Amino acid sequence: MSAAIESSASPASSTSLTWTERPGRELVRLAWPITVSMISFATMTLASTAFVAQIGSDELAGVGLAGVVGFGLVCFGIGLLRGAKTLVSQAVGAQRRDRIPELLGAALGLAVVLGALATLAGHVIAPWLSSLSASPRAGVFAAQYLAIRSLGAPLVLVYAALREASYGVGDSRAPMRAALAGNAVNIGLDCVLILGLGWGVQGAAVATIAGNLTETCVLAWPMRRQLRGLRWRPDAVRAVWAQGVPNGLQFVMEVGSFLILTVLVARMSAIDGAAHQMVLHLVNVSFLPAHALAEGAAVLVGQAVGAGKDSLVPKVARRALAIGAGYAAVCCVGYAVLGGAIAQAMAAGDPALASRATMLIHVSLAFLVADAANVIARGVLRGASDVRYAAIVGIATSWFTTPPLAYLFGVVCGLGAVGGWIGLAVEIIVGAGLFWLRVWRGGWRPAAAAARREIAGNAV
Numbered sequence: 001m002s003a004a005i006e007s008s009a010s011p012a013s014s015t016s017l018t019w020t021e022r023p024g025r026e027l028v029r030l031a032w033p034i035t036v037s038m039i040s041f042a043t044m045t046l047a048s049t050a051f052v053a054q055i056g057s058d059e060l061a062g063v064g065l066a067g068v069v070g071f072g073l074v075c076f077g078i079g080l081l082r083g084a085k086t087l088v089s090q091a092v093g094a095q096r097r098d099r100i101p102e103l104l105g106a107a108l109g110l111a112v113v114l115g116a117l118a119t120l121a122g123h124v125i126a127p128w129l130s131s132l133s134a135s136p137r138a139g140v141f142a143a144q145y146l147a148i149r150s151l152g153a154p155l156v157l158v159y160a161a162l163r164e165a166s167y168g169v170g171d172s173r174a175p176m177r178a179a180l181a182g183n184a185v186n187i188g189l190d191c192v193l194i195l196g197l198g199w200g201v202q203g204a205a206v207a208t209i210a211g212n213l214t215e216t217c218v219l220a221w222p223m224r225r226q227l228r229g230l231r232w233r234p235d236a237v238r239a240v241w242a243q244g245v246p247n248g249l250q251f252v253m254e255v256g257s258f259l260i261l262t263v264l265v266a267r268m269s270a271i272d273g274a275a276h277q278m279v280l281h282l283v284n285v286s287f288l289p290a291h292a293l294a295e296g297a298a299v300l301v302g303q304a305v306g307a308g309k310d311s312l313v314p315k316v317a318r319r320a321l322a323i324g325a326g327y328a329a330v331c332c333v334g335y336a337v338l339g340g341a342i343a344q345a346m347a348a349g350d351p352a353l354a355s356r357a358t359m360l361i362h363v364s365l366a367f368l369v370a371d372a373a374n375v376i377a378r379g380v381l382r383g384a385s386d387v388r389y390a391a392i393v394g395i396a397t398s399w400f401t402t403p404p405l406a407y408l409f410g411v412v413c414g415l416g417a418v419g420g421w422i423g424l425a426v427e428i429i430v431g432a433g434l435f436w437l438r439v440w441r442g443g444w445r446p447a448a449a450a451a452r453r454e455i456a457g458n459a460v
Contacts, residue, residue: 017303023300026296030167030170031293035289036176040176047187048067048186051190059200059201066126066149077110080244081161084106085302086298088164090305105232105233109232118157144205155212163175163178167295178214178215178216181218183215189207247387257403261402264411271353275356275357278346278353279357283331286331290372294380297383298380306455317376317377320380328371356418363422373435381439393435397434401423402426405426406423
């Protein structure tokens with residue numbers, strides 16, 4: 001009976017997806033532009049930081065604090081809007097592209113509302129930042145930066161909505177081009193406003209907003225036809241909200257857990273805090289491609305689920321895991337051989353910092369492959385609409401392992417940042433095991449069947 005229900009709820013069960021024979025090639029096609037986009041996003045933040053660093057330490061501290069707060073205001077929205085990618089990819093697989101205008105309209109509507117709320121929250125919080133900073137002068141700069149930067153929150157979320165919809169239809173290059181254009185504008189205006197006109201942190205905030213506006217416009221242009229045909233339907237809003245809220249909550253809680261780890265490490269010693277930041281930037285080289293593969297896997301799994309071809313889900317999962325884990329393994333070998341030399345170079349002649357960074361690199365070898373497996377399995381589960389399980393496990397593992405174990409090993413046992421990273425390793429390894437157990441056992445199948453019934457119900 002359940003098979004008959006699934007078949008009747010899958011209007012495109014006979015859909016022929018072009019990538020079924022070579023999912024690995026399609027994953028790479030989707031993932032490399034996403035990787036470039038992620039690097040561009042990180043570069044935008046680093047560029048603003050580098051320019052502000054030229055004018056003073058208080059300014060740099062203020063921008064750093066306000067940047068973290070500003071990201072916290074939009075991270076729920078960014079996570080929520082990932083639900084639009086899943087629904088769009090499932091509509092593509094089910095040959096229901098007629099649903100895309102209403103799904104995109106729902107995502108953009110939610111983006112505008114959540115962005116407006118983030119802007120309001122930013123202006124309420126900004127005056128209080130001075131009390132959170134060790135330097136009153138840095139607090140003033142933080143308040144100035146956040147008050148301006150938060151005005152761009154709607155742009156950030158509108159861009160996220162457009163990007164996720166673009167990913168859902170299998171186009172990851174248009175968001176990449178938009179991200180690169182936004183980054184170029186941001187860097188150019190940083191030069192003019194900060195170094196040329198002397199606008200300081202206010203210039204950095206204006207440059208970032210201009211970058212956000214640029215990437216939004218550049219991405220909206222090739223989507224103009226879809227944007228002209230937008231439709232507003234309450235049931236589409238409810239669908240995007242239901243699909244996205246677990247993602248948003250998971251994103252917020254995991255960011256909070258990692259922030260606690262960062263604060264704990266920073267309070268241990270200056271050496272620990274510096275080594276933590278150094279090695280974190282280094283291992284991002286192995287993290288970003290895995291996150292991009294996870295996004296690509298979510299798209300392909302969503303298309304397979306929409307087409308009623310659940311048998312393709314494990315195949316996509318295996319290919320994504322093989323590519324992601326293989327890349328992470330190569331990074332492991334590189335770090336094992338060259339980790340000490342890299343740490344020496346990054347430490348700029350500080351032997352204590354180089355020693356601590358080397359130890360953190362060695363700890364990271366224990367979880368680099370597991371981290372790739374962790375995020376890829378999450379992408380597979382999101383694509384199959386199994387978002388609640390992914391959120392519950394992600395939140396539980398991040399809060400019940402990393403902060404308490406970081407405190408136990410790092411503070412009580414006196415291991416410093418090494419203890420904090422041991423806690424992080426436990427979180428990643430345990431999470432990866434639980435997520436892949438769910439994928440292999442097919443625990444996502446009921447959620448996938450429910451998603452198809454939802455599509456069929458909309459068709460009726």
